[in-house]
Amino acid sequence: MIARKPSWLLSLVAIAILVYMNAPTIVVVLASFSDTSYLTVPPQGWTLHWFEYVLGDSRYMRAIWTSLWLASGATFLSLILGTAASYALHHCLVPFRDLILSAVMAPLVFPAVVIGVALLQYVSLLGLRGQPFVLLLAHTLITLPYVVRSAMSSLTGINPQIEEAANVLGASGFTAFRLVTLPLLKPGLVAGAIFSFVTSLDNVPVTIFLLTPRQSTLPVKIFASVEHGVDPSIAAASTLLVAGTAVALILAQKWVSFSRFF
């Protein structure tokens, strides 16, 4: 593109769009501090009451806890499975490379709700509905493509002779990977991990089919609560999620440049 300063009209339009994109989040955060029992923005008075309510409610706390261990566990598993798979795929160590890669990436292009219902009848058939490990594996399935995509693109940027150089200098296969490839892969893996974590934390369309009535994750709990009417406690729970996301974003900025997101 030819470098040019944006005109004031373009700037104005862009700022309006940015406001539109961030308005719902801002509104939710503001509403969570409202001291009225119905939602008002801006709040008439300020209170932390709704946060106290959410953090004191055992159902909310269980949902938050489920969300957190699920996101951490799925990210951890995806990182290990995804990095190993990407390495093998990148170095063409396996037959049917393209087929396997498409299969790994498939959960990204399949409509999430379809994956959800497919898993629902599958685990019902196996009698495994409600098992925590089923949730964990389902979330790993949907976060894995993010790690693989990220790791594959990072591997492409690494000179293949670097690992050979390490081999020749006396490092065995795994040592060479640990000392040379892994450090170079780290920014890509961090980006992939953050996307995985957020994707897992965000997921409703797969999770909702796999939960028993007594189980919940935070987004599913919010989704379900809305059907019974909106109140500031939902806003407070949402604000907690937003805060978690913001922390992840700040970490991301510290670790990797934003060009990673393109």
Place this chain on the structure above:
Amino acid sequence: MTRSRSAGVGLIGPASVLILAGFLAPTVIMAMLSLRDYSGMHGIGTDWTLSNYIDVLGDWFYMEIVLRTLALGLVVTVLCLVVGFPLALFILRVGPRMQTVAILLVIFPLLCNIVVRSFGWMVLLSPRGVINDALLNIGLISEPLDLMYNLTGVIIGLVQIYLPFMVLLLVPALQNIPADVEAAALTLRSSRARVFFTITVPLASPGIITGSILVFVLSISALVTPRMLGGPTYRVMATQIYDEFMTNLNWPSGAALAFVLTFIALALIWAANRVAAHLTRGISA
């Protein structure tokens, strides 16, 4: 060579097992389920039938849902393009510091929970919500506008939710256009508008297509936002699949609907890749 082959299988093994047992097997079983007969009295039968697909494609009740979903996807995609283009241009033209801020403000909503954002729209759009309140207060309207539990609300929400994807694909697509090409066109006495439509847009078209298909596929698959902003009676394919499985317990019918949705999504992605490959013939080496 055999050494690296066995290492390769060891590395790919765990991920393959997960995909095979956790994704391919369920999909195949659901495909079989979609071919089973179903009656309200006896539940899922044991006979093979195509009736679930015939129902979905022939019954006006389902057809309307499918068409509404596709129309919704189309409107959301076009709006995302129209709204995303100026923002992408702004991000490319503005100074480095403002650029970082702008990109941050695009990525932040992307990472924010869809449930939270949809809930935010409920707060904004409801009859006693922020927008209606403000409009009533300044006297522009005398009665609250119906912004929610209808198509308007779903569109407003979906555009906001999928706009970041579009912008994040448009920015690099525009960025990768060599400045020399546009400069060359300008020296050949083309107006700026002409350069934009005859040079910039075609060269950015692979990015535009990728972004559009992504937004379209995500929109027609969306469950949370249509349910929250459309209300329980606003039906699109994803919400109908949910209801067939969770409320009506007509799993074969839900499975058939799910496969129709999947087929549309995959066919579009496949076609888009073909078109994009065709378009980039002359562009990429």
Place this chain on the structure above:
Amino acid sequence: MTSLSLRSLTKRYDTATIVNAVSLDVEQGQLVSLLGPSGCGKTTILRMIAGLLDPTGGQILFGDEDVTALPANRRNVGLVFQSYALFPHMTVFENVAFGLRRQGVKGQELKTRVGEALEQVRLGALAERFPRQLSGGQQQRVALARSVAPRPAILLFDEPLSNLDAQLREEMQIEIKRLQSELKLTSLFVTHDQHEAMSLSDRICLMSGGNIQQFATPEEVYFSPANGFVSGFVGSPNKLTGVLRDGAVELAPGLLLPSSRAVSTGGGRVRVTLRQEDLVLAPQGPGLPGTITMRIFEGASVQYIVTLDKGPEVMVRVSSRGAQADLEKGTAVAVSIPADRVFVSAEESAA
């Protein structure tokens, strides 16, 4: 430090034979070049010696030890890559220390030996820099230091100079030659550049199509090429065709060139290679008559393009301080060449 021997080393992919039963001995402390056009199998041989590629057949010996089955990390070779292949996330010091650490060297000894290696390539002051902060030449010197620091049995070079500009390349050639002879390292140098091979090597192994064409000193390769391929690859030859007649080559009807290197091929068409610098120009006298059609001044030499009467064009290179340096375009000349400098080969065997 040890000698290197290849015994019938072979590499085949499906039906394509990349390296065809190559046997080669590199004496201890010698530098041998593997020279040849791309695709001749030279890099494949190097990668097999390094252990990065499994041979289809044959043996690789370091001294008396058969290393064919050893993985790369247990062969103790040094390898200098064309792309340098420095570890971008490590400092120069850590890059050079990498091989030593794998050998268990640590503490003060590690520092001393890394320091020595960096001094040998005169980079002692840059130990704390990262590779991306160095110029191309400096990066290649780090790569050199990194491969010699663990005192490898064999030092391998994979076209290490082809990413450098001309002037830097010459400097690095001297650097490599000096370091190799100081450390008396048995070395194999892969290149497609004959000048590089000539100036660096004790012996040159010229390859084509997976086979050795000639293995000899640079002088022998230059002055007595073993076959038509070698004579066509080395120097900057004119490649012509002709017909063999009684110890002479007929380039065109009436244009006869006596050759003492003509082998009887039964009177068929042959390929003739004439080095530009072997051709002699004279205003008149014996030789093939022709006219100068272009003069190109090159500094140390002058190149003429001469169109032989009723015959092909030939390029002739003479010293720019010689008697024939100032011939004008259009001048009639006689082109001659000693009979033993006319290399004749059967047409199909020439590259």
